[in-house]
Amino acid sequence: MAGEQAISSFPTVVYATIAVGLAVLFYFRKFLFYKCPSPLNPAPPEVPGLPLIGNLLQLKEKKPHQTFAKWAEIYGSIYSIRTGASKMVIINSADVAKQAMVTSYSSISTRKLSNALKILTYDKCMVATSDYDDFHKMVKRHILTGVLGANAQKRHCSHREIMIKNALNHFRAHTENNPHQAVNFRKIFRDELFGLSLKEALGTDVESSIYVEDLGTKLSRDEIFEVLVHDPMMGAIEVDWRDFFPYLRWIPNKSVETKIKRMDARRAAVLKTLIEEQKKRIALGQEKNCYLDYLLLEAKTLTEKQLMMLLWEVIIESSDTTMVAAEWALYELAKDAARQDCLYKEIQKVCGSNEVTEEHLSQLPFLNAVFHETLRKYSPAPIVPVRYVHEDTRLGGYHIPAGIQIVINLYGCNMDRAQWEEPEKWMPERFLDSKYDPADMHKTMAFGAGKRVCAGALQAMLIACTAIGRFVQEFEWRLKEMEEGDVDTFGLTSIKLNPLHVMITPRGK
Structure with a gap:
């Protein structure tokens, strides 16, 4: 029996030995060809790590943005780390980040995707994850014209x-039926955002359920949300160890890959069903103001997969990013009665007995400050998708050679004490300073900068600011017991780990 076990395990031992040998050769090869940095071209400081795996063990808590910010206090705002075979330069300074996104953009315009993201985005078929090339320019033009640009936003008002x-209406019903219970803010607001995203993308919401032929089952609206939004969001942060050791990619890792491919198959099946339903409507001459109708008319060169990916991008970004900002803003306002009262008085002064609308936003500086301060402290994407340096460049006074990956840590930039006074505190009034242009939507880098600035910035601002204004105008918000300290986030995202449960009382009662 022992002999049989030894024989059966022999191939595994051989593969493991070869893998380790290759890893060692790959690691030490750099010393054979290493050239010391020139005093005129210094390299960024390097965070000490272990042989072969580099700094991977130091990132095991899965909140890398927080670890990166701590290292910035020791090694400076720009430094390098190693994650297995890859070397990354981490940027924690707004000035250096703007250099990377604007000044040196031509050298750092290529995306570096994990294996999970390659599968989920059909290898860069999204605006947000594509390289800056002709495809990116074409699809960004489509998304701005069809759904997210200023004129499109007016059509979707x-x-x-x-x-x-x-x-x-949901909040009112709650106060009437359950006045002494906390309301689940996320459940209500997320569901409505999801409906909005479906209308913008496909022309209609899903009322209750749909039958998905490729899955052979009927899915409820909540299940559709899970398939289209929640599951891919979780899949996008799934770690495949082969991402860190690309020269060992030949070693199977079926558990992770199978999981992501299953997510993709379910998502594709649902999208196909939703699209086919709308194509039947279009065939009957029933046109709607939505992204699908626009793409079928104006973007006929797109493949079926590209069409699905562009529609999915609108759905997932509208359903998630704005929800994160609004939930944290209401959390902070519910915790801070004085600042909530300040916002309410501003609304009363400007709007009187009229409801807050998008037209009022330019007259509500404190409301805008609430939005921007929330983005600063709780940026929906703490880390900008990784970029790849494809030609030598300079950042922050350091030489960055081609082949290096660039990680812009927005969390670190927004916690930088050199730029922000008491950055750990939520203080909207900091954005009332005259140095900030009231009309500037990019006071923080939450929406990126330069040529890759987020196409959805305008919509996020319109939805979040108007919603926050209306919610505070009609209700008093306060946290329930034990909610104040509940500030944990989900992994490497800024999504609140636990949904916000808050007490609301109609104004005047």
Whole structure:
């Protein structure tokens, strides 16, 4: 029996020995060809790590943005780390980040995707994850013209108004039926945002359920949300160890890859069903103001997969990013009665007995400050998707050679004490300073900068600011017991780990 076990395990031992040998050769090869940095071209400081694995063990808590910010206090705002075979330069300074995103953009315009993201984005078929090439320029033009640009936003204004009214109706019903219980803010607001995203992308919401032929089952609206939004968001942060050791990619890692491919198959099946339903409508001559109708008319060179990916991008970004900002803003306002009262008085002064609308936003500086301060402290994407340096460049006074990956840690930039006074505190009034242009939507880098600035910035601002204004105008918000210290986030995202449960009371009662 022992002999049989030894024989059966022999191939595994051989593969493991070869893998380790290759890893050692790959690691020590750099010393054979290493050239000391020139005094005129210094390299960024390097965080000490272990042979072969580099700094991977130091990132095991899965909140790398926080670890990166701590290292910045020791090694400076720009430094390098190693994650297995890869070397990364980490940026924790707004000035250096702007260099990377604007000044040196031509040298750092290529995306570096994990294996999970390659599968989930059909290898860069999204605006947000594509390289800056002709495809990126084409699809960004489509998304701005069809759904997210200023003119498109005007066309979709009624959808946003209905979304906020629906959410308010749910809040009113809660105060009437359960006045002494906390309301689940996320459940209500996320559901309405999801409906808005479906209307913008496909022309209609899903009322209750749909039958998905490729899956052979009927899915409820909540299940559709899980398949289209929640599951891919979790899949996007799934770690495949082969991402850190690309020269060992030939070694199977079926558990992770199978999981991501299953997510993709379910998502594709649901999207196919939703699209086919709308194509039947279009065939009958029933046109709607939505992204699908626009793409089928104006972007006929897109493949079926590219079409699905562009529609999915609108759905997932509208459903998630704005929800994160609004939830944290209401959390902070519910915790801080004085600042909530300040916002309410501003709204009363500007709007009187009229409801807050998008037209009022330019007259509500404190409301805008609440939005920007929330983005600063709780940036929906703490880390900008990794970029790849494809030609030598300089950042922060350091020489960055081609082949290095660049990680812009927005969390670190926004916690930088050299730029922000008491950055750990939520203080909206900091954005009332005259040095900030009231009309500037990019006071923080939450939406990126330069040529890759987020296409959805305008919509996020319109939805979040109008919703926050209307919610505070109609209700007093306060945290329930034990909620104040509940500030943990989900992994490497800024999503609140536990949904916000908050007490609301109609104004005047």
